[in-house]
Amino acid sequence: MWQALGVISLCFMLVGAASFGSIEEGKPPELLPVYVGNKAGFINRQGKMVIRPRFDMVGHFHEGLAAVSIKEIWGYIDKTGKMVIPLRRGLTSMPFSQGRAPIRVKDKEGYIDRTGKVVIKPQFDTAFSFARGLACVKVEGGYGFIDLKGKLVIPPLFDGCVDLPGDFVSIEKGGKYGFLDRKGNAVSPLQYDAACDFAEGLAAVALGNKWGFLDGTGKLVIPLQYDAASSFSQGLAAVAVGDKYGYLDRTGKSVIPPQFAEAGDFSEGLALVHLPDGAKGLVDTQGKIVTLDFPLEKMEPFAQGMAAVKVGEKYGYVDQTGKLIIAPQYDEAHPFVQGLAKVSRGDKYGLIDRTGKVVVPLEYDRIFDFHEDRARVQKERYFGFIDRSGRLITPIMFLYSETDDFDFHGGLAYVEADEYCGYLNREGKFIWKSK
Template identity: 40%
Template structure:
């Protein structure tokens, strides 16, 4: 820094210039007597939290830079990472140890000592102990920046955005169409059609009909006027004219700008430092910037010298010495020498604050270290946390749905589950000896040996008794679900589900298809519809026949209903708490109601299904899905699948295993944030199994919403 200047030059250890920053457009570094005065922006630039209360008290929080052995809450927060354990989220440290139990429906990384967490479909904030400190009440919630976070509320008029401070108090009003983070005491928001800038108190201070805008960076903010980009200072005055087709924020003293589809870099005086020559360019970070040349991305230094040759399909910014890059459609990581440290093999890749690599594969979020090794959540004993969730015919391992060729089965009172997909998802290697009919499963510190039709297994040399011996069902080795916890120490949760299946024998036992009166009525109905095309005389004759067959049909209908009521009355008396009996009764009446086109029968069916729901709500939702599949239009199907998915996603998952209506299920799941994994699973199934029109819809939704190509 130099007295009289508002510029700060960043140097490396060898005093080589890395970049230049602007502290403030109105106040510079200056002397008053022998005392040096430095703008408060300087401390923000170093990463410290600052505030200026009522024009009287200046507060600078140096905790984050503290060298104290105990560490600060910000230090601790920076080393905690959100992790999904089963269907819930908690936080683990860099080594994988679980520090905050999985009590949340969603979670975001910590910032400034707080993390956005989701509870019952609303977002709030928790501290580093996992305690909720800002009540979940928001539609969305962002990371904190300069002690303020963007939150939104949804009502009948849509979603509106605004800000709260780290005490949970509103900063201004939650009333904007869009909002960006506070930086350098200003925040861009959209009000009406245009961007404006709020001051630190939440009031509009700069408003000049900007078509686009970004947060302040190094004293300037990128804005667009009349489809041209320039930069304004904190008074709202143009500092760099609106002359560029596109532009990025200033970072390390330079900003990427574009004219006529060519990108280069300017400094804060609007002097071109790196000529406009690239097909794309991103902000500088850690002395390097990703640029596109010849259709590929590489990296340049602040002089424009190519440091890492263009060779990647896409590239992110460097952080902690690493950058994500894409090759052959997959993402990995490189170091600053351009060497690949993690091979590109993931759908997406990020670098978390704190140095961990965060990757996505098939919709699953994972953490890996700098050598590409997965970081598995650990309990306080250092043991891997593994959750196996068996919900009827559905199995999840650590929150990931398994694609099963053979579903769980009930044998001699024990639930058997397929061994191979579960153990392989827990990273065990399996070997099958066909001659001896034995399976050996192993990984570090664990060896399991089972034999088909033998009631004991061996785990690390110790005998383990099985309630039912392993057996082969439809080509898959099945073992009692309890053995999974006995062998690998996984926590197993099991809940039975019984999807509604229409009993065809019940329907045919009523002799409906062979009933002469029914056949005569439907034949007369067809003839009547045909006769209407051939004049009044033919219509009158056909109508008389239809009327007479309809009269006969009423007697048949009455007798059928009496037979059904009598049969199910006895079944219900014998098992009054069996929801399945009620549902079969309701389904049979539903079929008769549609057969006879009689709304009263149809209404009776729904009333009986409602009674079943009082015994077991799952049964009622299964009935609703069955009815939607057979008779619903698109709107009704969509509504009933959404209701069932919101009530219990496993109802829908178990239903579609029987019905194959995967697209309808995937569409319903895609409309809820908490069921993203289920949506991807069902849509992928639909893309493979459904007919071409539905399969294409599933592929389009996967691509548009989840960026997954099938």
């Protein structure tokens, strides 16, 4: 038993330091980290050892380099195994991103380039990886963003690192909101009392009790004249005049006049609305309304022509005509993805198809999302893999984890069992397994 625990602790160190899920430039990694005994090296995708195990811990390859450590001191190797940035104190297991990797010197963090030269001096409390030209850093008690030269372009106004998925970020100071672009330029000054994120090129903002919309230049293109507003979805945004909601387009033209007690976002051309008489219905982008003939409690967005609905205490599904086609019978119901939806009764999960047929029996403690037509299914502390027909391609024998490091990427999945770890192909066969 002690031997098994030792093996698992090594496997855990491997995955903790070397996320198999990291895909460089959209391609599967060429080299995969493995442990032999208590040393780590790399195999290729055919299972052949190409960098002999000689490190205590390793990270994954990114931008051609991988972090490696000996006696808790880190450096970086290339894909031939050559140490291109020698082991030195202050380097970390963080991968290179956009030619930069963090380094820590005297309790402050900065960045090195691919030669190991410090290019952004250590001055931050914490430094994270770069993405799209910016990196989140902690400085002066808050979190902001620097560019590749180390310039603080977005001030440390946040309580933690935030995602910057678009070209603009909303900021708040002293109860007032504004927007910056990714270069730190002010798109809109701190003047609004409320603001939503940009969606479809426009952001809803409020001044006093009135809402309008501004564009990416900061120009108020739809005046502050509405009593409430939501973000745009599929070209339309819900706005309120008094206590009635309708929809306008991106030019500010009223497309569906205010008439609803509540109005939701559009998905697949339909939005849930509450009618004045208390009924609920679906409205399309032209304003055509279909009244639902059942007592709806909740509705999820449409996906593949179906939407999960809660009726009483159970979930079923409606189609785009508002017809209830899968009777309410589940405690949870998730969106359809490639023809399958995850549902539960009690604490057991399965999968159904669009006709309501059970494809995977409701017998699992958890079902993860499909990756490359394979999904993890969990029972107690172990998981295995199924295909889209529900067939188990491996036994339920691998140690459970929340992370997506154990999903399939580029035809392979990393797994850990009680006494070994390794890499599986999509047929459930090992290309490499620890002894």
